[in-house]
Amino acid sequence: MFRILFRLYLVTIVSYSAAIYLVPDLVVMAFRDRFVTYNLDYSRGLQSLITKQFRAVPQDQWPAVAASMDKDFQPLHIVLARIDNADFTPIEQERLRRGENVVRIGDWGWRTLAVTPLNGEIAVQMVVPPDPMDVNLLYWSINVLIGASLLACLLLWLRPHWRDLERLKGTAERFGKGHLSERTQIGSSSNIGSLANVFDTMAGDIENLLNQQRDLLNAVSHELRTPLTRLDFGLALALSDDLPQTSRERLQGLVAHIRELDELVLELLSYSRLQNPARLPEQVEVSLDEFIDSILGSVDEELESPEIVIDVLLHNQLERFSLDPRLTARAIQNLLRNAMRYCEKRIQIGVQVCPKGCEIWVDDDGIGIPEDERERIFEPFYRLDRSRDRATGGFGLGLAISRRALEAQGGTLTVEGSPLGGARFRLWLPTPTPT
Numbered sequence: 001m002f003r004i005l006f007r008l009y010l011v012t013i014v015s016y017s018a019a020i021y022l023v024p025d026l027v028v029m030a031f032r033d034r035f036v037t038y039n040l041d042y043s044r045g046l047q048s049l050i051t052k053q054f055r056a057v058p059q060d061q062w063p064a065v066a067a068s069m070d071k072d073f074q075p076l077h078i079v080l081a082r083i084d085n086a087d088f089t090p091i092e093q094e095r096l097r098r099g100e101n102v103v104r105i106g107d108w109g110w111r112t113l114a115v116t117p118l119n120g121e122i123a124v125q126m127v128v129p130p131d132p133m134d135v136n137l138l139y140w141s142i143n144v145l146i147g148a149s150l151l152a153c154l155l156l157w158l159r160p161h162w163r164d165l166e167r168l169k170g171t172a173e174r175f176g177k178g179h180l181s182e183r184t185q186i187g188s189s190s191n192i193g194s195l196a197n198v199f200d201t202m203a204g205d206i207e208n209l210l211n212q213q214r215d216l217l218n219a220v221s222h223e224l225r226t227p228l229t230r231l232d233f234g235l236a237l238a239l240s241d242d243l244p245q246t247s248r249e250r251l252q253g254l255v256a257h258i259r260e261l262d263e264l265v266l267e268l269l270s271y272s273r274l275q276n277p278a279r280l281p282e283q284v285e286v287s288l289d290e291f292i293d294s295i296l297g298s299v300d301e302e303l304e305s306p307e308i309v310i311d312v313l314l315h316n317q318l319e320r321f322s323l324d325p326r327l328t329a330r331a332i333q334n335l336l337r338n339a340m341r342y343c344e345k346r347i348q349i350g351v352q353v354c355p356k357g358c359e360i361w362v363d364d365d366g367i368g369i370p371e372d373e374r375e376r377i378f379e380p381f382y383r384l385d386r387s388r389d390r391a392t393g394g395f396g397l398g399l400a401i402s403r404r405a406l407e408a409q410g411g412t413l414t415v416e417g418s419p420l421g422g423a424r425f426r427l428w429l430p431t432p433t434p435t
Contacts, residue, residue, distance in 0.1 A: 009154060013147050020143065028109045035109040040101055043126070047101055047116040050078065050126065054118050066124065077127040083117060096123050164190045168199060180207040228262045281324035281409045283432055288321055288351055288358070289314055295329050296349075299336050308343060310336075313350035321358045322432045324409055331402035331413065335362040335425045338398060342366035346420060357411075357430040366422035374415045378403045 028035055053069065054062050062080060069078040081087070083096045092102045096117040104113040114126040131139070164186050174182045183203060186196035235255050239248060292312060332349075339347045343364035352359045369377060376382050381396040402425075403413040411429040418424035 009151055012150055016147065024108050028105065035105050036103060039103045039105055039111040043103060043111060043114045047114055050124055051116050051118065054124060075129050077129065079125045079127060081123055081125050083121055083123050161191055164192050168192065168196055175203055180210060228258055232258050281327055283322045284325050285320045285322045286325055292349065292351060295332050299333055302337060303340060307345055308340065309346050311348040313348065315350065315352040319353055321353060323429055327405040327408060331405040331427065332360065334398035334402045339364040343422060348420060357428060360427040362425045363418040363420045364422040365420040368417060368421065369415055369423045
């Protein structure tokens with residue numbers, strides 16, 4: 001907003017300054033004859049008095065009279081000059097020979113020179129000197145005061161615009177962070193009332209659509225779990241009977257598919273809950289080394305190969321840090337499972353705390369992630385390698401859930417190249433502000 005005001009003020013001041021210098025010249029140029037006539041009339045009386053002083057004495061005394069009048073008329077200068085002087089233009093010389101007065105005009109149409117012929121050869125000049133420095137400074141001060149007045153008027157005029165635009169900006173920011181019930185509360189009498197009304201209408205439509213989508217997802221997910229549980233229970237009963245080996249293998253395959261579908265439903269429910277802005281994250285102070293150790297213990301049994309080594313780097317002395325243990329643990333678990341799928345032999349998890357927050361990263365020595373795909377992998381149901389089966393590639397929700405779990409706490413999750421050769425997922429949690 002300040003930049004808008006500053007630019008508007010610069011445009012106004014530059015336009016005003018240009019108008020001060022250009023408009024008078026254009027007006028004087030367009031109405032030059034009228035300004036010349038006005039100045040001739042304005043100086044006729046004074047020129048007549050000066051001429052009488054010279055004609056009252058012999059011509060040889062004119063220089064003395066000119067010197068005396070020059071002293072008396074300060075700061076004006078009274079000077080004698082020949083009519084054929086090169087300083088006069090041919091048109092001015094012709095007018096003086098005809099016995100007519102001549103004036104020259106300068107800035108703002110004011111005269112700078114008035115010439116009266118004394119005879120056919122000599123003329124007396126009344127030269128108007130430029131304004132002294134202090135007067136020029138006073139004129140500049142007037143311009144500065146006018147500019148300051150313009151700024152004050154702009155501030156008064158822009159204040160309600162500024163207030164309403166800041167309110168609209170704040171509402172848009174909060175709405176973008178998931179607070180879907182936010183509205184501008186700007187009245188129709190405001191200068192941006194129509195814009196605010198359009199924004200509020202759009203926000204209401206988006207809120208309704210997202211709520212309907214979330215409600216539908218929750219309803220479908222919950223409804224799916226009941227028949228899935230029944231199928232799982234029925235197949236378990238069937239497997240308890242004495243069956244041929246071929247039939248048993250088929251039923252066991254069906255059980256695996258049902259449990260996979262049940263896991264997908266749980267992932268959908270988790271993602272749906274994280275989309276709810278009304279669900280505020282917890283703030284629990286934890287010991288980071290113990291917290292990381294518990295997370296590693298929860299995924300240790302999922303290691304597919306005993307040759308995979310997980311290193312832990314704890315930089316400096318780790319202090320206790322406030323975070324949401326459930327959301328943070330879920331995010332790190334998903335990243336570790338992702339690293340287990342694609343690493344070769346090594347995974348590394350690092351932790352570093354600074355006054356501004358806590359940074360946790362997960363490295364692997366796998367195939368890495370192409371740079372043009374690094375943002376898309378956080379989209380729901382997006383799988384990097386579409387040729388892989390679900391046993392390796394997952395459902396495409398883990399990374400989306402991890403990022404959403406961090407964003408719910410005001411943090412971020414990004415991906416970059418790893419020093420190990422694979423991918424590095426970098427988690428950042430800001431230090432909670434005291435309430």
